[in-house]
Amino acid sequence: MNGCFINLQRSSARREAMQAQLRELGLTGIRRLEAIDAAGLPPAAAGAAVSAGEQACFLSHLAALEAAAPGGFHLVLEDDALLSRALPALLRSDALARLEPFDLVFLECLPYTSAPALLALWQSLKRHLPTDAGAPREAAAGVEILDARGLYNWGAVAYLATPRGLRTLPALLREALAAGPAHPLDLTLNRLVHEGRIRAAVLAPFLATPMLDSHARSTIADRPRAAENDALGGALRRLFFAGPVDGLEAHVAAYRHAPLTADPQLRLLADLMAQLFVITARDD
Secondary structure (H helix, E strand, O other): OEEEEEEOOOOHHHHHHHHHHHHHHOOOOEEEEEOOOHHHOOOOOOOOOOOHHHHHHHHHHHHHHHOOOOOOOEEEEEOOEEEOOOHHHHHHOOHHHHOOOOOEEEOOOEEOOOHHHHHHHHHHHHHHOOOOOOOOOOOOOOOEEEEOOOOEEEOOOEEEEOHHHHHHHHHHHHHHHHOOOOOOHHHHHHHHHHOOOOOEEEEEOEOEEEOOOOOOOOOOOOOOOOHHHHHHHHHHHHHOEOOOOOOHHHHHHHHHOOOOOOOHHHHHHHHHHHHHHHHHHHHO
8 A cells, every 4th residue: 555644844743653653553655745834835815715724735635646656546644643453454455446436535534413424424333343342443343435425524634545536636626726725625525525526435434533632733723723623523533433532531521511502492402413313323
């Protein structure tokens, strides 16, 4: 398996951590690709749809795809990705042949917070995680290939570009760049998936996930962030990960039962949705 991880020259700690992780997993074909630094780009114009940091991220991912050798699969990682120990087995298995009809295969994402999307991920998790409570989650018995449409919301921490995708994606991303771009990279991918211009899948359980504190330490620091969104979204992604979930409860403790709204009907709606989700997941 060939691929790259995208890393800023000034982010040496992330680089060393990713290189150590790849060595431990035996993923010797994954090389560092120097990220394009927003500091070297012109400041974003007032009212621009994307910030300079988001544009630098977009350009870095495009460079990763354009640098890939044609004809094979290419794994693209951001340098805050935590990889499942189950990942190398998948990359060495005949499962890759099942991915050839797609352009992109996401190893994780922030899913739509809809009942169908979350139930699909939950059911995959329960089918493939070890039933022995003492077994590590990375001992997952297989992985499912789910259609990204209606499931993938955003995220580009870890994905496979297929041979088909390497032929089609660079031109589509350059087209989006020429138009602004109107959206950051991952939301551009969402739009391309929704419009049927690319075919994408999500692997479940997830075989990668962002570090839980990655948003707080993001190198794209020119957009305001909501702390509760980052904490809850990161925890949601980690929950579906074929790997350790240590510290997850503590990570969301400040938000898990917080009264996020003063609207009593909205609070009731949230409680009803939670109860209905649990009933459906339990009965399935």
